[in-house]
Amino acid sequence: METKSALQSLSGLAQDHRLSIFRYLVTRGTVGAVVQExxxxxxxxxxxxxxxxxxxxxxxxxxxxxxxxxxxxxxxxAAMDGLIRYLTEHCCEDDPGRCAIAAKTPRTPKGGTRA
Amino acid sequence: METKSALQSLSGLAQDHRLSIFRYLVTRGTVGAVVQExxxxxxxxxxxxxxxxxxxxxxxxxxxxxxxxxxxxxxxxAAMDGLIRYLTEHCCEDDPGRCAIAAKTPRTPKGGTRA
DNA sequence: TCCATGTTTCTAGAATGCTAGAATCGTCGT
DNA sequence: ACGACGATTCTAGCATTCTAGAAACATGGA
Structure with missing residues (x-):
């Protein structure tokens, strides 16, 4: 993930209403939700x-x-995973041995990038 | 992590200059950096x-x-970890069996919350 | 076809956020 | 104490984002 798309993701979530919407969609998993819901x-x-x-x-x-x-x-x-990876990228570059975060996220939901 | 602090973290990162700064600090790990750097x-x-x-x-x-x-x-x-946890919280609530993300992030860097 | 329903676009005003020059504050070395 | 230096705050102007009413668009049912 490049900086630009990470920034788009972050900006997308950095607003309480959008964050609420996104979190609701997250709880709905692969099912999703129609606008009314x-x-x-x-x-x-x-x-x-x-x-x-x-x-x-x-x-x-x-x-x-x-x-x-x-x-x-x-x-x-997939976007969320990408964002998370991006944020933790190059973590503790100077001394990776000290770092418990860097590049160890076995993410992505079962069932592809959609939903 | 509550909504408010997640939102603060997201807003904090949702700006290209701040994201650059933060990522630079991430690469500097526990060492950090002075303003000049x-x-x-x-x-x-x-x-x-x-x-x-x-x-x-x-x-x-x-x-x-x-x-x-x-x-x-x-x-x-620690804030970054909290944010990541928050985002993936309640993932696929309806059908956790289908979800590979939910609550499985063994994060936090060695050495406490600071750094 | 006509109407009801679900959703999006248009619009304007209000609020918030960003930038950078100038001024200020605090610390170090002499 | 003084000047140099590192960093922050103040200020004003500019740009972006947010909200919600009104209008428009699309689909399905009668």
Missing amino acids: IAESVGFSGSTLSFHLKGLVHAGLASATAEGRFVRYHANF | IAESVGFSGSTLSFHLKGLVHAGLASATAEGRFVRYHANF
Whole structure:
């Protein structure tokens, strides 16, 4: 993951409403949630919700799939993993022996990059 | 980690200059770096640098210790770990069996919360 | 086709965040 | 005590982001 996409992910999550939305999607795992469900969970106006969902998708943190007139959103776990890896990259470069973090994250959910 | 501090961490990192600073501090591990070093690494004006360092400290992502007239900064790995845990919390709540992420991060660097 | 429903886009105003020059504060060496 | 130096704070202007009402768009059912 390059700096740019890490920054997009971080900016995407650095807002309480978007963080709420994302965390809700995380709890929903591979199932995801349609906009109405999300709205019930977080409780703010439709246009605001749409604004933030767009932000999450743009940041690569979520994906949207149409289901008739509903739209289902899923958290993008791969993006989250990438972000985590990015943050811990080069940790304690000077003295890796002292470091318990660096590059040891056996992540990615079973079932691919989506959902 | 509660929502508020996670949000602070995320906001702290969601800015390219602060992210650069933080990542540089991460590479410096327990050694940390004085402001001059950081300035050489990232290359922007003193007041801007100070502004962002303050932001990182306020977000709990870095700590500052005076060394004569120098100030040494360290990345706060504990905060980063906390953030990572927070993000992956409750992952796939509906069907944990399907999830490879949830609560399995053996993190925290050797040597305590500082550094 | 027409209406109801679900979602997104448009818009403006308010709030927040960023940058960098100038001034300030604290520490060290002489 | 004084000057040099490292770092932070102050300030103002600029840019970005957030919110929510209104309008628009798309889909499904009657």
